[in-house]
Amino acid sequence: MKATATAHRDFTISKIDERIYGAFLEHLGRAIYSGIYEPDHPTADSDGMRGDVIDLVKDLDIPIVRYPGGNFVSAYNWEDGIGPKQERPVRLDLAWHTSESNEVGIHEFANWCKSVGTEMMLAVNLGSRGLDAARNFVEYVNHPGGSYWSDLRRENGQEEPWNVKLWCLGNEMDGPWQIGHKDAAEYGKLAAETAKAIRAFDSSLELVVCGSSHSGMPTYPDWEATVLEHTYDVVDYISLHMYFANHEKNTGSYLALAHKLDTYIDTVAGVIQFVKAKRRSQKDVYISFDEWNVWYHSNQQDREILDGGNGWPHAPALLEDIYNFEDVLQVGLIINTFIRRSNVVKIACIAQLVNVIAPIMTERGGPAWRQTIYYPYYFASRFGRGKALDLAVTCPTYDSDQYSGIAYADVAAVHTEDGGVTIFVVSRHPDEAIELEVDMIGFDDLRVVDHQIMASPDLQAVNTRDRQDAVAPKPGNGATLSDGRLSVALPPYSYQMIRMGR
Structure with missing residues (x-):
């Protein structure tokens, strides 16, 4: 089977905002306590x-981490944080039916971010609280001094402000499960007034308003339209969330998601354009x-804790998906999609970073290790920064139970900041190799400088405490670049990264 693609130096989609390789840490399960x-x-x-966790996170070179x-x-x-x-209160967390010690708060998290070389993306509470608490939090974090909240920060040991630029106006406020859930108009008005107050403090801050929790919500996409009607002029981004599952154990359908x-x-980008036109606005809002x-492997114990059967435990094991090789392919496909949609998706955060549906796992008192999905995330974050190339791809396709015309070879390419090109490719074919040829037009004097491949005869293979490298990348040896044409073989169900440079 053959597939072809054309990469032209002048045909680009957008400069990739490096923040599409962001991550997320929540006070949930063992993400914070025994995680970081x-x-x-x-x-x-x-x-x-x-x-040990700091070292693994530093290797990922994550630009932002969303919190709390x-x-x-x-x-x-x-x-509370x-x-x-010793004076911080223990609180009951209603979202996850656990207790929160507040040993980690904004100071500890900020210091951790500095140690791993990332920036903070902070969220304010628009569920049980509102505008006043949000503006006070921003003042505490960002004001140099001379006010009540900034002076309190200095008394607490942080002389200089953290100058956090990116703020989320609540979380998943469309969801009935959310503490303080609101309808679209109610939330839109609150978010707009909160945004105005934050901008009165500092007009340069970037604000994220809540979009739909997932595309299956009954209010989607009306939610986006209504919320943006209220907030378009005072926010910069609208948030989207999506998790991927293979409950039916059908790999072809799973990889078509x-x-x-x-x-x-595409739909939310259209809603943004609709509201922009309706408001006769000159500004742009992005995603x-x-x-x-991926989120579906978790154990039954999660349900027992969330239903309150175990009381109010502190930092129990929750949402600890153990990822397999099949999930490597899915994560590669998701990141490729973000690269190709980098004209509208400017921020993305893998959820989450440690222990809780995460690329990094830890054992209390023991080791930390990379889950299978660590690797496609690592390769994209480290080598996928630059301009997304607008590829012309011709490839055989298949039909899943939901979608038709799914390409067997999924390809994304980045013209990197050092002048090279990185190609990320996932083969969805179950049993046949694909010969991929990419015409590299306008890219002179390049050669293959790195080729990494992940393939496994066992889609269910996982990494564990005792077999931490059971699923790991290996150097490829079949990619060649000759006369401006890259040739590479794609084994069935495989992920590859090919870097070209001088």
Whole structure:
């Protein structure tokens, strides 16, 4: 089977905002406690943060991390996480039916972000709270001094402001499960007034308004239209969330779900344009896809905890999906979609980063290791920055139970900041190799400098504490670049990255 593509130096989609390789950490399960924070761990630093996790996160070169939620933020009092730890209150978290010690708050999280080389993307509570708490939080975080909240920050040990630029106006407020759920008009008005107050403090801040929690919501896409009617002039992004599952154990259908993602993006982009035209606006609003991942492997224990059967445990194991090789392909397809839609998707956050549906797993008191999905995320974040190329691809297709015309070879390409080209390709074919040829037009003096491949005869293969590299990339040896044409063989069900440079 053959597939062809043309990459032309002058045919680009957009400069990729590096923040599409962002991540997310919520006070949920073991994401924070025994995830990034474990004071008694052998590798813990002076702040109690796990050094082994810091090393794995630093390798990913993540530009932003969204915090502190998620559903958690909709009943969160940010003031609970400041001041001496021994004086912080223990609270009941209604979102996940657990108890929150507040040992980690904004100061600890900010220090952790500095240690891993990332920026904060903070969310304010527009569920149980509102405008006043939000503006106070922004003042505490960003004002240099001379006011009540900024001086309190300085008393708590942080002399300089953190100058956080990116703020989320609540979380999934369309969801009836959300503490403080609101209808679109109610939320739109609150978000608009909160945005106006934040902009009165600093007009340069970037604000994210809540879009639909997923494309199956009964209010979608009317929610986006109504919310943007109220907020278009005072926000910069609208958030989307999507999780991917293979409950039917049908790999072909599972790997076709990227088409659903693309349609979701396309629809909301159309709503944005509709509201822009209706308001005769000159400004642009973009998409922040600030929750995405595979999520369906979790255990029955999750249901028992969430239903309250275990009381109010602190940092129990929740949503700890163990990812397999099949999920590597799905994550590669999702990231390829974001690259190809980088003209409208400017921010994206894998949800989450550690333990909770995450690329990194830890054991309390023990090791940390890379889950299978760590690798496609790593390759894209490290080598997918630059301009997305507008490829012309010809490839055989198949039909799934929901979608038709799904390409067996999914290809994305980036003209990187150093002048090279990186190609990411996923083969969806179950049993036949694909010969891919890419004509590289306008790219002179390039050669293949790195070729990584992930393939496995066992789609269910996973990485564990004792077999941490059972699923890992290996150097490829078949990619050639000759006379401006890249040739590479795609084994069945495989993920590859090919880097070309000088």
